[in-house]
Amino acid sequence: MTNWKTKPVYQLLSDLALSYNISMKIDVPRVAKLANLPLRQEEKGKFEKQLSEILAYVEKLKKVDTKNVEITSQVTGLENIKREDKIIPSLSQEEAISQTKSQHNGLFKVKAILE
Amino acid sequence: MNLNQLTIKEAKEGLKNKKLSSFELTKACLKQINKNKDLNAFITVCEKEALEQAKKADELISKRQDLPLLGIPIALKDLFSTKEIRTTAASKVLENFIPQYNATVVEKIKNAGAIIVGKTNLDAWAHGSSGENSDFGPTKNPWNKECVPGGSSSGSAVSVASDMCLAATGTDTGGSIRLPASFNNIVGLKPTYGRVSRYGIIAMASSLDSIGHFTKNVEDSALLLNITAGKDPLDATTLPNPAEDYTKNLNKGVKGLKIGIPREFVTADLDKEVKSAFEKSIEVLKSLGAQISEISLPYTEYGIAAYYIIQPSEVSSNLGRYDGIRYGNDRSSFGDEAKRRIMLGTFTLSSGYYDAYYKKAMAVRTLIKKDFDNAFQKVDALISPVCPTLPWKLGEKINDPLKMYLSDALTVTVNIAGIPSLSVPAGFSKNKLPIGIQIMGKQLSESLLFQIGNAFEKQTNFYKQKPNL
Numbered sequence: 001m002t003n004w005k006t007k008p009v010y011q012l013l014s015d016l017a018l019s020y021n022i023s024m025k026i027d028v029p030r031v032a033k034l035a036n037l038p039l040r041q042e043e044k045g046k047f048e049k050q051l052s053e054i055l056a057y058v059e060k061l062k063k064v065d066t067k068n069v070e071i072t073s074q075v076t077g078l079e080n081i082k083r084e085d086k087i088i089p090s091l092s093q094e095e096a097i098s099q100t101k102s103q104h105n106g107l108f109k110v111k112a113i114l115e
Numbered sequence: 116m117n118l119n120q121l122t123i124k125e126a127k128e129g130l131k132n133k134k135l136s137s138f139e140l141t142k143a144c145l146k147q148i149n150k151n152k153d154l155n156a157f158i159t160v161c162e163k164e165a166l167e168q169a170k171k172a173d174e175l176i177s178k179r180q181d182l183p184l185l186g187i188p189i190a191l192k193d194l195f196s197t198k199e200i201r202t203t204a205a206s207k208v209l210e211n212f213i214p215q216y217n218a219t220v221v222e223k224i225k226n227a228g229a230i231i232v233g234k235t236n237l238d239a240w241a242h243g244s245s246g247e248n249s250d251f252g253p254t255k256n257p258w259n260k261e262c263v264p265g266g267s268s269s270g271s272a273v274s275v276a277s278d279m280c281l282a283a284t285g286t287d288t289g290g291s292i293r294l295p296a297s298f299n300n301i302v303g304l305k306p307t308y309g310r311v312s313r314y315g316i317i318a319m320a321s322s323l324d325s326i327g328h329f330t331k332n333v334e335d336s337a338l339l340l341n342i343t344a345g346k347d348p349l350d351a352t353t354l355p356n357p358a359e360d361y362t363k364n365l366n367k368g369v370k371g372l373k374i375g376i377p378r379e380f381v382t383a384d385l386d387k388e389v390k391s392a393f394e395k396s397i398e399v400l401k402s403l404g405a406q407i408s409e410i411s412l413p414y415t416e417y418g419i420a421a422y423y424i425i426q427p428s429e430v431s432s433n434l435g436r437y438d439g440i441r442y443g444n445d446r447s448s449f450g451d452e453a454k455r456r457i458m459l460g461t462f463t464l465s466s467g468y469y470d471a472y473y474k475k476a477m478a479v480r481t482l483i484k485k486d487f488d489n490a491f492q493k494v495d496a497l498i499s500p501v502c503p504t505l506p507w508k509l510g511e512k513i514n515d516p517l518k519m520y521l522s523d524a525l526t527v528t529v530n531i532a533g534i535p536s537l538s539v540p541a542g543f544s545k546n547k548l549p550i551g552i553q554i555m556g557k558q559l560s561e562s563l564l565f566q567i568g569n570a571f572e573k574q575t576n577f578y579k580q581k582p583n584l
Contacts, residue, residue, distance in 0.1 A: 026462055035431060035461040036438075037454060038447045051459055053517050058420040061475050064482065071477035072484055074322050074352070075533030075558075076309045081351040095215045099442035110440055 026051045119143040119278040120581070123187055123335040126281060130176055130186050137176065137186025141169035141230050144188040148232065148279045151584055154255045156270040156279060158193045159201050160233040168230045175228070183342055185228030190274045190283040193234035194241055195221050196315040200231070204317045205249040206239040207448040208437050218315025219347045220284060220326055227342045232280050235270030240434065241291055241319045242452045243267050244522040247513050250450050255509070256298060257582040258548055262506040265295030268329070272299045275329040277584055282330045282339055286316060288323045289422055290501070290526025293538035296329055297501035297551020300540045300577060302568070303329050304336045307558045308533035309354040311340075312347035320429035321352075323422075323530040332578050333539065333568040337361035340561060356559060364566040370404030372567065375494035379415035380525050386504045392542040392550040393500045399574050400498070400567075410494060412486040415528055417479050422527040423520055424463050424476035431460025455516060484532040491557040496567055499525055501538050501551040529555055537564040540577035549577075 028048045032039045039047070093106055102109045118140045121129065129135040145162055165188065172186035196202050196214035203209045217225070225231070238248035246254040246269025254269035256262040257277045264273045268285035272295030275283050285292040287305035296303025304327040311326040318324060326343065330336045344358040376397065381390065401407055434457055439445030449457070463472035490497060503524055512519040529536045534555055541552040554564045554571075572578060 026458075028458065031458045031462045031465070034465060035435075035457045036446060037449070037457055039454070043451075043454075047455060047458065050455060050516050051462070054423060054455075054459060054520070055462075057517055058424055058472070058476075061417060061420050061424075061479055064414070064417055064475075064479050066475060066478035066482070069478040069481050071474060072481040073477055075484065076352055076354060078309070078352065078354070083348045083351075091215050097441075098215060099212060100440065102440070108440055 026055060117143055117278065119147050119281075121281065122331045123184070123281050123338055126187055137169040137172040137230065138166065140186065141165050141188045141232065144232055144278070144280050147277060148274075151257070151277055151279070153260070154257055154273050154277060155236055155252050156254055156273040156277065157190070157233045158203055158205060158236050158251050158270070161200060161231055165230050165232045172228060172230060182228035183338065184224060187229050187282070188232045188280045189224060189229045190232050190235050190271060190280040191221065192237055192268050192271045192283065192285050194237060194286055194317045195284055196317070197221055197231065197234065200234065202234065202317070203251070204240050205237045205251050206450065206453065207250045208443045208446075210250070210444070212443050214315075216315060219312035219349060220343050221315065223342055224284070235268070235274050235283060237269055237271070238267035238452070239450050240317070240430070240453050241267040241286055241288060242430070242456055244290065244294055244519055245507070245512065246270070246295070247509065248450065248452045253509060256506050257584055258300070259506070259546070261508055262548065263298070263509055265298035265502070265506065267291040268295050271329050272296055272301060272303070275299070275301050275331060276582060278581070282328055282335060284326070284328050286319070287325045287327055287530065288319045289426060289530050290523040292327045292329065293501050293526050293536060293551070293553050294523065296538040297540075297553075298506040298549055300543075300549035300580060301329050301331060302333055302336050302540070302578065303327065303538040304340065304561070305529065305536045306340065306344065306561055307354070307535045308530075309352045310535070310559065310561070311343045312345075312350040312353050314347055314349040318433040320426040321433060322429060323426060325530065333537070333565055333572050334362065334365060336537070336568075337365060337565045354559070359562060361562050361565055364562045365569045367566050368403065369400055369567055369570045372405050372496065373494040374400060374405045374407055374567070375410035375490055375497045376407065377410050377412045377415065377490070377497055377499055379412050380499035382503070384503060385500065388505060388544040389500050389503065389550055393552055396498070396541045396552050396571065399571060403570055403574060408494065410490045410497065412490060412528070414479065414482045414486050418483060418528040418531060419520060419524055421476040421479040421483065422523070422531060423459070424472050425480065425531070427456040427460035428464050428473050429460065430456040431464065452516070480531050483528050487528075487532045487534055487557070495556070496560070496563060497555040498552055499555070501525060501553045505544050505548045505550065526553070529553075534558055535561050535564060537568045539568045539572060541575070542577055543580075
């Protein structure tokens with residue numbers, strides 16, 4: 001079931017926990033960091049409790065046998081939908097930057113990414 | 116009867132026969148909005164613009180112009196981008212955002228001649244079942260101001276139920292149109308996924324979001340879908356099937372139609388009064404000649420669990436764009452429910468958990484969809500209650516997110532399968548709280564749903580009852 005050679009350690013641990021029906025505790029600070037979501041210290045405990053309850057509830061999916069079941073990511077059955085390659089009017093530069101708080105010479109101004 | 120209580124069809128006739136003007140009609144709606152500010156149905160009211168548009172509509176009518184919604188006042192859920200009109204998604208992140216373009220549906224409704232009276236309140240980003248998650252304060256139920264109106268399209272439902280407009284738009288990702296429609300004694304349509312364009316509507320969960328509307332009766336719902344349905348090159352998931360005249364089967368009745376009752380939807384925890392209203396509805400359909408039978412949708416009980424993996428996963432991705440750089444405030448402005456869903460989705464998509472949660476839920480999605488496919492081999496449509504409970508008290512579930520999520524147990528599977536569902540009024544509790552039933556059909560069966568809904572409505576006439584305001 002588990003391919004021990006190709007999986008990283010944290011995934012092996014999560015596989016192991018899942019296969020023994022141990023509920024995962026969500027690491028709120030780590031997830032918030034991944035989502036670039038600033039949290040206040042006092043929020044962390046509350047969210048940890050609420051999210052753990054929700055995760056405990058969704059564990060019930062484990063009871064469903066999904067061996068050989070294809071996944072469904074969309075329900076329309078449409079494939080390779082393309083628009084005609086035609087130039088159509090677009091927003092002007094002025095309109096495009098009209099909603100930003102931070103601009104310079106008609107461009108979005110952002111914080112430096114590289115030091 | 117006040118002008119603002121008219122249906123779209125009645126108002127159109129009145130306008131055509133010069134019995135009323137769009138200006139008078141729009142003014143009556145605005146008066147009702149201003150008189151009932153305590154319901155908190157609107158985030159933005161476009162009073163001046165609406166009256167100007169109404170005058171223009173009256174001029175066009177006097178020149179015998181005929182457009183399907185000419186002069187009809189309509190409200191928009193504040194998730195629909197409106198050019199030059201603030202669009203907030205009821206979140207502090209977008210409290211000052213003024214879109215540069217209209218959503219396709221807004222463009223279609225405006226081109227049909229409608230008057231936009233304002234932007235309605237909602238659970239921020241459409242995250243919620245009660246209307247209480249708005250950063251602009253909760254909306255209240257006009258039938259009992261201590262109760263929730265249902266969400267997430269709370270303000271749109273309340274605006275129609277309170278006659279502040281003749282119809283309103285909504286979005287339904289897990290029940291956000293049907294649930295508030297049923298809590299307000301009005302008609303709510305969740306169309307087939309892809310039937311109505313999502314372009315320009317702030318995205319919640321892109322594989323589930325359906326764009327629909329609230330009306331006072333079934334016929335108006337069909338009239339409005341005639342305008343909003345169709346392929347849009349700006350939304351690649353819109354279906355290529357040509358839009359039809361959705362009013363064509365309205366009066367065909369239900370005689371001989373096979374209607375199934377999904378056994379798994381009528382569980383022990385169903386509220387007694389909801390159950391009793393549902394059973395009476397079955398009797399009505401039987402008396403009209405429908406053939407009722409029991410059907411099994413065995414994977415229903417996994418609906419909420421699958422939904423609360425798929426939906427937050429897509430939410431975490433869609434809300435990733437709000438960085439405060441190009442527009443809006445930064446990510447510290449998100450409210451609690453958005454934060455919960457972003458974190459839940461980030462977790463279920465993160466390396467190491469993706470297979471166990473996200474992929475598993477997508478496989479269960481296949482099974483839920485198959486349940487419906489099998490059912491529609493045997494019956495033409497399915498009926499069930501919309502919500503397992505009556506409208507609850509404001510504040511009752513707000514600190515228990517899981518309990519709130521379970522209110523959608525009877526609505527989410529429709530979104531998971533991408534099929535259409537119509538919520539229609541089905542009576543009241545002894546304390547005069549509205550109860551609704553939903554009629555579900557296979558993909559693109561909207562005309563049939565209107566046919567069944569209209570037959571039921573003509574027999575019961577619940578929609579004619581109004582809240583005391």
